[in-house]
Amino acid sequence: MTLSAGPDIATMLQAFFRHLNASGLPYVVVGDVRDLPHDVRGDVDFVVPWHRLGAVQGTIRAFAQAQDVDLVQVLQHEASAYYTCLGWVGPRGYCVLKLDYCGDYIRRARLLLGAETLLAGAENIAFGPGLADHFKVPGDGPAFVYYLCKRLDKGDLPARNAAYLEALWRRSPGPVRESLSDIWSAADASRIERLIGAGSAMPAADIVALRQALYRRRPRRMGDVFRDLGRRTSRVLRPTGLLVAVLGPDGSGKSLLIETLLDQQKDGFRRTHFFHLRPRVLGASAAARIPSTDPHAQPAYGPIKSLAKLGYMTADYLLGHWFRVRPAKVRSGLVVFDRYYHDLLVDPRRSRYGGSEWLVRLVGLAVPKPDLMLVLDAEVDTILARKQEVTRAECVRQVAAYRALADGHDFVRLIDANQTPEAVAAAANRAIAGFMAERMRRRHG
Secondary structure (H helix, E strand, C coil), X not given: CCCCCCCCHHHHHHHHHHHHHHHCCCCEEECCCCCCCCCCCCCXXXXXXXXXXXXXXXXXXXXXXXXXXXEEEEEEEECCEEEEEEEEEECCEEEEEEEEEECCEEECCEEEECHHHHHCCCEEEECCCCCCCEEEECCHHHHHHHHHHHHHHHCCCCHHHHHHHHHHHHHCHHHHHHHHHCCCCHHHHHXXXXXXXXXXXXXXXXXXXXXXHHHHHCCECHHHHHHHHHHHHHHHHCCCCEEEEEECCCCCCHHHHHHHHHHHCHHHCCEEEEEECCCCCCCCCCHHHCCXXXXXXXXXXXXXXXXXXXXXXXXXXXXXXXXXXXXXXXXXXXXXXXCCCCHHHHCHHHHCCCCCHXXXXXHHCCXXXXXXXXXXXXXXXXXXXXXXXXXXXXXXXXXXXXXXHHHCCCCEEEEECCCCHHHHHHHHHHHHHHHHHHHHHHHHC
């Protein structure tokens, strides 16, 4: 990834549409396209022919390489649907272009709408003067049915989304009625017209009734059931989420960086999760939850209590990994820790551990390590100018210890924290994007 700031998301999407048009791959963009490509509010959904589904990743990969951005995420969320993220540092921080594509529109092993229906009669929407400055959309009838099926499956149809459907219906009532009749009965189709014509959010009871009618006419297919089972198994064995731990001396800027990462990285993941030091499956006292302004005020525990403390923390990491962290990663979540087990090697006094370092290292072999550890490195004077919670001598020792930690593990990245918060965040985002891109290459070639 280039170190200079790249374009914003809208500009990148326009470039992607040009690339897609030049590739010759048949496609249509589905969903509410009224603001595209100048205002990108969420995923960009598009449909390709079933038999061309395998070619899409190559097309996206070629685009990422041409634009010097990272392909950071690919996850299969239905039998023929894939969620792909491109990441780069843009003019206002980290940017993610989310591309969600499918062949046939399948939800929960039900074929709701075939790709050939959506691709037939595709139309162009121009966004510039060039021959390639356009993107393709379905005709109004298939576009209406696709979006209605999507909202019914999600279980809501707010006023804004209903207004989009109403506009399609009023513009092309004949094609919309024809498309509705392919799925719903005449009575249900009339009910849909009446509800959409009202121009307001659809009542919950009507959504449930129409969804049930849709599912009755689109039963589960056993082939898709087994494909979905395979997809879920793959997600469990190779989680698409990420565990990041941020370490560094007090005053290095951990809290601000974590807040920025949780905000800027959220679009590349389904959810974000934050933990301080450990998962806390075993709980913590009220005092332990209060940030300390004097981390070395209390004396270290004796040998027996230190051993118990180490055992307690290790058990919390192990249980937390299997009951909180890994499930979050399986669901494509971003898990961020402020400090981690390795802090015991650098600053045992903070946890009042007074035992042997070799025991911490030995027990640490059983603790699940982060996918990526970001260690903030700053000059001692910079740190002390921000916080003076430890002595200069202790600060010097910690800085050296954190640097040694970074040298000793291949999953650790040292981040220069002497820079502005924006530059630190950009470096951290690049480290995460680089890790995700490398993982993508290992898994998908």
